[in-house]
Amino acid sequence: MHTALVIDDVRLTPILVSDPPLLNTQGVHQPYTPRLIVEVVTRDGTTGVGETYGDSAYLEPARSLAEALPGRAVTDLNGLFALAEEVCGDAHPHTADDRVDAGGLRGVRNAEKIRLSVVSAFEVACLDALGRIQGLPVHALLGGKVRDTVEYSAYLFYRWAAHPGAGETDDWGAALDPAGVVAQARRFADTYGFGSFKLKGGVFEPDREIAAIRALAEAFPGRPLRLDPNGAWTVPTSLYVADQLKGVLEYLEDPTSGTDGMAIVAASTDVPLATNMCVTTLAELPGAFARDAVRIVLSDHHYWGGLTRTRELAAICRAFGVGLSMHSNTHLGISLAAMTHVAATVPDLAYACDSHYPWQTEDVITERHTFTDGRLTVSDAPGLGVELDRDRLAALHRRWLEDDGGHRERDDAAAMRVADPEWETPTVPRW
Ligand SMILES: O=C([O-])C(=O)C[C@H](O)[C@@H](O)C(=O)[O-]
């Protein structure tokens, strides 16, 4: 093995990133959200970077993997998965179960998915390091880009103007009704050129969200629109909304929870259903596809286990005639670079990808990504094409160190309780 490829050291840096008060069916985003930055350092001094969820359930397996990795090669990605299985154990058995997780709204939260979410950051860091060593962009290591730009969609949220009592404020103001949602969409379109729009729903009763989508359709005629209540509706409510928004929606995302309900809804409407909740693991694919429960899967390289696994998911979807789009959770520029590289290599990515990035005012890279015409240009620089800003990383890590623990776990219901002490995570379906 070429010694330059050998991993000498792995650095893990948990951070807290400022986050606006975005509403979803479980509550509201906290003022700060945890992320984990992974650095893989090779024997020749090259550093590759990756990023993933930063809640404590992810930190423990990340530490185990970081300890075991030195001595291995950055090229040994298959070995990385095997090693993680060996050393990560049953990540956090207390929080790993098959219920929808409280904070993330991303389907089951089992030990394997937590492990894969951790491995994804290591895989991306290895690819970044390998690309830097070889002078090749990550997309070239994945087989080469099939497009020069990747399209993203505007991720609209109902939101408050500020967090109650704490945190930094931005200048977006509140968006709590159709006019507010349209104004937010207009700013997204004017600033970033986004041409399609997704509204995070499940916040207000369905008729109010239907009105917001109709207002968007009127303000942006012919633009693709999506609504995602994160499984908050019953089957009849899902069908009611689908009927009301027939011909208006590009797709309806996770109207109801679970493959059973999704399959019933899918059988009774022509509105395509998408998911990042009922198909988030390989084990869930056969049942959902056999029953035509979804027409589009939103991949997420974090919980699918990285960029090579995302390409495997794309191939499976292709084989079953299921479309692929891309899910996002609060993330920074390292993950956005990774998302863009892998998206550039998937031939049949027919939908604009989700990204929370415009909501993030802080980052750990020296030059933030800029959307033009709703697109990011695929970098041809070696590796991911981003540079770590060590001062910013240190500052955001300091915030994590100094936190009393209140923000180290994403908890949207806890954030809601600051405004409404009676708030409990709503049981689903809500409507
Ligand atoms: O598409 C989705 O379901 C998401 O993006 C899940 C996220 O947790 C979203 O609901 C959020 O950020 O509140």
Ligand SMILES: [Mg+2]
């Ligand atoms: Mg979703």
